Amino acid sequence: MLKPLGLKDKKVLVPRGAGQAKSFSQLVEKYGGISIEIPLIAFRPIEITEQLQSAMNQIHTYDWIVFTSNVTVETFFSFYKNINQKPFPKIAVIGRKTEEVLQEQGFKAAFVPSAYVTEVFTDEFLPIVPSGSKVLIPKGNLAREYISASLSNHGVLVDEIVIYETYMPDESREKLAKMLADDELDILMFTSPSTVNHFMSVVKEYKLENHIKRCVISCIGPVTEKRLLGYGLPVHVSPEEYTVKEMIKCTIQFLEK
Structure with missing residues (x-):
């Protein structure tokens, strides 16, 4: 107590x-x-790049999208507009707060790890993502590359896009x-x-x-x-x-x- x-x-x-x-x-x-x-x-969205716009347009071609923080979720959906009602990939998140913010956007996570840390997420996520799957990871400019490297080594096709920058x-x-x-x-x-x-x-x-x-x-x-x-x-x-x-x-x- x-x-x-x-x-x-x-x-x-x-x-x-x-x-x-x-x-x-x-x-x-x-x-x-x-x-x-x-x-x-503090966080600020980047200017829309050709790579970012392309990923948004091709979102339906990915099997999974990975959100590692609530800032990533909020920033991504400030860019994303599903004008053509195309299907959205399955969503994996790290962290309870990230999951809550995702739900506020009207989406549900298909995968949440048992512990909210990158290494645990990767260990538990890898077995459910077959080699050849296509995964999108939106991230900040200072984010680690641990998840993308681990997935790539597993034969997964990974696209990382920087969507915000971190500063003091x-x-x-x-x-x-x-x-x-x-x-x-x-x-x-x-x-x-x-x-x-x-x-x-x-x-x-x-x-x-x-x-x-x-x-x-x-x-x-x-x-x-x-x-x-x-x-x-x-x-x-x-x-x-x-x-x-x-x-x-x-x-x-x-x-x-």
């Missing part, structure tokens, strides 16, 4: 943008914490630098390797390494944890279930100990 005020008066870094931070911040505040929203990553807003850099310098953050929460990279770029630029030693560091997923460890940072909390809710729950348990 978690204490109702397990995060009482703790200032918690919420590394998401305005559109995504609300539910995260509400959970922090539910347990008495003070949410500090500083988007460490300038105002976030200034706000983060000031709050770290003033020791205004108690708990740092990271949701992806990109959030870690952007955070550390500010730490190094402003020479704030000593100011993060007092912070509790939590993260979601083994890839994010590995990135933190690669920078020489301790990881105090890394839950087995890769959700914000579980990260917050495990952080409270860590603090109670």
Whole structure:
């Protein structure tokens, strides 16, 4: 049983943008914490390319489409218009939130892995995709190529298309630098390797390494944890279930100990 005020008066870094931070911040505040929203990553759709337009026009020729994040789903459907009512491929997703956002678009996932991590997704997805199948993977400009490489090695025909780019807003850099310098953050929460990279770029630029030693560091997923460890940072909390809710729950348990 978690204490109702397990995060009482703790200032918690919420590394998401305005559109995504609300539910995260509400959970922090539910347990008495003070949410500090500083988007460490933001997303913007790319300009439509010939490759992207071609993939949209030929969507009915794919057996599967793979969505690895809710941002990928939202961006893809901002481009996609099924004017000719052509059949849509089967859909595979990673993550509960991705599945929820897909359902909001009126589509249902045919495959969801047992754990929301790329390696597990690939291990479980490969057996149901025969060699010669055609798979489309929309992605961000910084996305890993693990899934496409694994599928290609299995004889699957894979097309990857970049549909959005990831960046760090300038105002976030200034706000983060000031709050770290003033020791205004108690708990740092990271949701992806990109959030870690952007955070550390500010730490190094402003020479704030000593100011993060007092912070509790939590993260979601083994890839994010590995990135933190690669920078020489301790990881105090890394839950087995890769959700914000579980990260917050495990952080409270860590603090109670």
